[in-house]
Amino acid sequence: MTEHILQLLQNNEEWVAERLSEDPAFFTEMAKSQHPRYLWIGCADSRVPPDEITKTHPGQIFVHRNIANLVIQTDMNMLSVLQYAVEVLKVEHVIVCGHYGCGGVRAAMGNHQYGLIDNWLRQIKDTQNYYWPQLAPLDEKARENRLVELSVIEQVYNLGKTSIVQNAWAERGAPYLHGWVYDLETGLIKPQTSMINNEEILKEVCKFEQGIIGR
Numbered sequence: 001m002t003e004h005i006l007q008l009l010q011n012n013e014e015w016v017a018e019r020l021s022e023d024p025a026f027f028t029e030m031a032k033s034q035h036p037r038y039l040w041i042g043c044a045d046s047r048v049p050p051d052e053i054t055k056t057h058p059g060q061i062f063v064h065r066n067i068a069n070l071v072i073q074t075d076m077n078m079l080s081v082l083q084y085a086v087e088v089l090k091v092e093h094v095i096v097c098g099h100y101g102c103g104g105v106r107a108a109m110g111n112h113q114y115g116l117i118d119n120w121l122r123q124i125k126d127t128q129n130y131y132w133p134q135l136a137p138l139d140e141k142a143r144e145n146r147l148v149e150l151s152v153i154e155q156v157y158n159l160g161k162t163s164i165v166q167n168a169w170a171e172r173g174a175p176y177l178h179g180w181v182y183d184l185e186t187g188l189i190k191p192q193t194s195m196i197n198n199e200e201i202l203k204e205v206c207k208f209e210q211g212i213i214g215r
């Protein structure tokens with residue numbers, strides 16, 4: 001068992017050697033500062049590594065991950081990351097990226113108790129209930145996939161309603177918000193929203209008033 005963890009340290013040494021062979025100043029430059037253009041809010045799922053699936057490098061994406069990539073207004077962790085990214089780092093884009101086959105979404109769709117996590121996943125149940133008329137006719141797999149998409153759009157809406165994003169929009173017309181879904185089976189990312197950088201586009205894309213977000 002211990003060899004697995006030792007392997008990570010071994011891998012790290014190899015990675016350092018590779019980086020230095022490509023660019024001897026890689027770490028000294030990286031240590032000076034960070035200027036990421038993107039904030040990524042993604043699922044904690046080990047199969048959705050933001051840097052790798054977007055072919056980006058250290059320093060390019062500021063990252064927040066939690067189970068089922070939720071944006072919950074009372075989550076101080078998420079809000080702190082968002083505030084720092086938007087107001088201090090001044091990121092240009094905030095991406096919420098969910099994924100098909102999300103265990104969090106699947107758990108929220110069932111009645112089995114998993115413990116504390118059930119409380120975290122509550123909001124997904126609310127989303128499912130709210131959009132039940134469009135989810136009900138779908139078969140199980142299609143319903144789960146659609147709920148993944150709807151939940152991502154709902155998180156984008158939640159982001160757009162934070163004072164942090166609203167103030168940044170008023171001040172500099174950015175960041176742009178994006179809702180994406182990653183497909184584990186193909187490796188491809190499917191955008192679920194257009195680029196959103198004001199209240200009007202937010203309403204148009206999410207169409208919450210009409211109850212038909214994502215259509």
Ligand SMILES: [Zn+2]
Binds near residue numbers: 044045
């Ligand atoms: Zn997930």
